[in-house]
Every structure is written in C-alpha cells, then in structure tokens.
Amino acid sequence: MMRMTVLASGSKGNSTVVASSRTRILLDAGLSCRELLKRMAAAGEDPARLDAILITHEHQDHVHGLGVLARRLRIPVFITEPTHRAWVRMLTPRTTITYTQWLEQRKAEQAGKAEADSSASLRNDKSVVDETLIPDLTEASLESISAEAEEEDAPAEKAAKTPLTHLPAIEFFRAGSNFSIGDIAISSFTIPHDAADPCGFVFEAEGIRIGIATDLGYIPTNVKQALRRCDVMMLESNHDLEMLRDGPYPWAVKQRVMSRVGHLSNNAAANFLADEYDGGAAYVVLAHLSESNNLPALARVSAEQALAERMNLLGNQLRLAEQSVPLEAICL
C-alpha cells in the first residue's frame, strides 16, 4: 500500500509525506520545523519514522524548515547539487557578495594588479560577473530566515553554533535520474521553473505510482511522459489568469508567475487534463493554489470540466491540497 499526505501546499509552504508500508519520505520542508511537526501530528504521521527528506527546489516555500528538521530528525536529505548550492548560498549571505561589492572588489584587485604588473595584465582578464555569487534574497529576509531557524534549533545545537547549512547527511541525485529511497523507486524529471535545478517526481512502490508536478511554468513533453500511468497525480493549479491580471501583485511579479518558468494556471492544468492526461489516476490532486490569485472553487470547476465524465468513484476523484491544513491521506 502507498500513502500520500499533503501537509501543506501553496506559496506559503509546501510539504508532502509519501510512504510505502516500509519507507517514508518527506517531499519538501517548506514550513517551519515546528509547524511541520505539528502538521504531521495532526495528520497522524510519525516524524520519527521518516527515512529521508527529498527537495524539489530551493525556493523558500519548499525549504523553509529543511535544515532544522533534518538536524532534529537526523535523516538524510536527497537534493541535486545545484539546488543544494543555491540553498547554501541563500543561508550564508556573508560568504556571498552583492553586485556592487563584486564590482568594488574587482576594481581593488585590478588596481593591485596594475601596481604589481605594469605590463597591462588586465588585457587577459576575461572574468565575467558570476551571477551565482549574487544573493537572490534581500538581507532583511535572510536575517528573518536565520533568526527563525536559530530560534528553532535545540539549545545544545545553538550553543555548539551549528551552521544553518549543516545537514546530517546529503545524498545528491541528478535531475532526470532514477534512484530509490528504501523500497520506493523514484524517477525525477526536470520542470520549467525559475530555480537552480527544479524537479518533479514519480514515486513507485508496491505497484502504485504517485506523480507530483508543481512549480512549473508549463507542461513540457518530459513531464507529460513522466505523469503517464500514475495512480495518484498531484498537479499545480496555481492561478486564475483573470484574477492574476487584475490582482494585487506588481506587474513584474505577474509576468514572472505567468512566464514559461513561473506557475501553472488553472487553464493550463485543465488543458492538460482534458487533452493529454491518460485519465488513469484514481486521484487527481490540485496543488500550489495561490491565495491571492485563485479561488478553490475556480480551480475545482476548471478541472472538473476538463475531467468531465471521467470522474467517478473508481477514477479521477478530485482533491484540492490546502495551505493551512493537511489534506486527508490518500491511500492506495
């Protein structure tokens, strides 16, 4: 038997337990450690029995409680190397520099070089701005993240000054590769999203397949292929286009959400469900609904119309994952 329990879904935090009878994986840790433990308790999931944490990408709504939770439970984190690097960079602002600082450093270096070597060594200096060195969060938000993370660490850990980026064990996987955790076989697939190396996953054990694809600007061929033959399919249904256009977000953010590396609209999800989805899942779970730019009723109606008569007691039962409370476990 396999079980999927969505603990939280949406732009304020994402986390889902995927379990076989022998193995339990937490997919993303996008709430604080304390809140994750609370949700697991509410959903009847024992945190002590988790075997690993698996990460889709480094956005805050997917990694917020990662370090603290992994350290507290002493379990390995499965992550791609670029995602890990981006996460570390996010949490260690002092080792990164802003673009302005970088320019100043380069100027200082070049002045030093010019002094040391009067034969114009700058001619060979072809270095370019390493975008990866520029932190992608403001210092204010970094400070609040660090403060909260520290606050949640055990006192002993705090006293020992454990770095925020310390993880008990890291298992790197390559985006697009297949691997297993315990008796759960995992196929990872890349998704189009504005993160370092974002992934979706299909989990398979005991003849049951669970496919999860959220945080994607559109559904490319590799994702369509990955989502074939799923028994449970969790798909993003982020925003209603009209609500997003007329909503409160600044234009630049609206453009980002709508872009090919943003989030999937109700329409895009419905088009996939109507035209390309194989119809074989027992459950279709709509996920990562925006609280500002969507309404559960809009997402539901749009998916219901797309699934139409294929929805019945044996197949395509529709569920909506929620931000504030865990979804009732889906067991197959």
Ligand SMILES: [Zn+2]
């Ligand atoms: Zn997200």
Ligand SMILES: [Zn+2]
């Ligand atoms: Zn994201």
